[in-house]
Amino acid sequence: MVGPAVKGVIVDGSVLFFNSNGDNRKRSLRPAADPLLRQLRYSMFRTGISSRLDFSDYVQDDIACENLGMICISKLEELPLSICRLNRKAVDCSLLVIGYTMKPSRELDFAKRGAFPLYPTENGLIFMPLTFELPLPSQLPEVDVILHKATDEILFVELSNFSDLSNKVTYSSRMQELQRYIEVHSDLCVVDPLNNIQPVLDRLEIQQILLRLEEALKSEGCMIRGPHFLKVGNFNEANLVQNLSEAKLSLPCIVKPQVACGVSDAHKMAIIFKVEDLKNLNVPLPAIIQEYVDHSSTLYKFYVLGEKIFYAVKKSTPNISTLINLNQSDKLGPLVFDSLKSLPIADGSQQLEGKKDKDINLELIQNSANWLRRVLDLSIFGFDVVVEDESGDHVIVDVNYLPSFKEVPDGIAIPAFWEAIKNKYDNFKKATKQ
Template sequence: MLTRTVGFCLSAKKWRKMNLSAFAELCRNHGIDVVQIDLSRPLPAQGPFDIIIHKLSDLMVEAQYNSQSQQLLASFQEYTAAHPYTVLLDPLPAMRKLLDRFVSYRIVGRLQTAIPGDQVCCPPYVEINTSDLEEIQEAISRHNLSFPFICKTQVAHGSSSHEMALIFNEEGLKDAHAPCILQSFINHNARLYKVFVVGSSHFTVDRPSLKNFPLGPSDSKTIFFNSHDVSKPESSSHLTELDKEMDWPGPPSEDVISTLVTDLQAELGMSLFGVDIIINNETGRPTVIDINIFPGYEGVPEFFSALLHHIQSILKDPPPQGAEREETQDLDHTHAPTHGPCCPVSSHVKPPSNISVTSTL
């Protein structure tokens, strides 16, 4: 009997946090072996793999300045190049786009004009590549941004990417350290909607978020915060406490979410990602504030079943002629169509259908 193998290339911390040992047991009950990949060991000895599911975003960031990370990433890319029929979830070129907030916001900006009916938008923003305050002020004026601003790092992943600042006036612009994004703050009644995508399914959960602040410049000092801490499911930060009782904005409509997810998958060719959405409390318009690579799927009890379904749907596709393998074949033999850099993503990733949404309110 042909054994199908899925490799997970994740940090030990993420493996434990997502309880993937339980998912591995679920897969075994369906005839699929799960291997926890160790990048410090030769990959051929751990495979072969029909599918590799990974979150190499942190490694990709570290590879920009760390030689050991560069070597680990190079070895991984060499392996996928030598095994072009291994499905890679998700493709590294797409992940590189989302590692850069400058690029990801441009993508959302393009989708904003492509989706009919002004259904979604992103907040006005400006890319800052200078520490010169006059240049920053000129760029803010040119892009018609208004205080307060959220300041975010250009790098969208890694430990520092969650460190943000809320800037209320020109004096506070000294706290914007380039390269960064300055994004107009949108009041949204302290609710964030996280859309978690798993192949052809997506799920929406609500989280705490920043409370409302008066629009326009004020004398308030810059507020520094960690977005991960503020938007934890159990967060009780003073930054999320509204000054008065207000109705929570309802989640974006299913039509809006479905269209957005479909367009993002077509743009990125990715299967496992998240979208952070707020609802403008003045206009009621859904506003995309971030796109995340392989999020934690907290609050999505259906994650295991959705991921297993996605894996099974990929494994249903037979390998190209001549690419079949048996358990006794050499470990370097190739198999199963790829989503990786050696094969066009568009030939394998299809727009989602039969979208399901789980709303936890």
């Protein structure tokens, strides 16, 4: 260490507040101030607000700032960037700056758990929010690693050409700008490259990958697989009943859009009880019809953070018999839901006793996670597993990129998160030197 890192800041109140309607007694936060103060707060960054400091009268330019031993910024959004620059000067060259971008609600969720500190972590990382309020070329030269949730910036996914999905994903203009910068600067490490996250956007492609996983690990003694499935482009296909049978599908089934994330309807799903339920079904096409697995309403959520794997156990949808009884008693049609908001969860009376963590084969899961890490080439991802009651098959029902992993205690998950990013950078640098 060359010197102590910056861990606090005093902000002139005049740059944070403005007087409402010209009334000096009514002060409101400027638009950029609220997210900045949250970033400082959740970074555990000591922050003071002064109503007495005011250098604006005699600090007019960068030269004056330098003479006073200060750094002058013209926008509040520049403050995190300035802090990173100061810390790089204070700390040796092994310090890594992680520039991150994701939607505000997701950023806030991570930040509240201490995942994005502005001062160095124990393994030498600083997290700097990338803002599109400033030119990217002024920020990215300070960055060693870009961490993104690009699916937050998807505008449209076209699935007409399954052989080249990457050319059918339309990102926001700001994500396209970032993508162009990355393409020009091949020495910049990305967690994870946009091409690598393409499979998790497409449920059909993930199903095909899981078929390969099943084949690769079939000698493990316990089956791990994806659910049986059928891709449909039209719910009125002439040979649909025959196609369902050939795909080893029996009703009830679950119907999901082929687009897995990033668009508004990606999580609109339905449980169907008879073929007629497919008529005028309000699920986007093309769609994937999947096997519904009896699993005693128990879902295992696995999180892969680099080389480490964590999991949490959650309640899930009820078994088939319960669904059928509900359907018969209420004369329901298809059960349509949003998997992020209104997933039909079993209550206590609908859960089977005796479903314990011992039902999950953790060695098999570890081997599966390692295989998926190699094939997907992702550093941070998650997958959901249910254990079929009758056969004990481990069925992977979902794979996703950069999950929140909020079910894992922060004291365990956040250091593993930092370690995964650091290891990704180290491996990236080794690969680029070869």
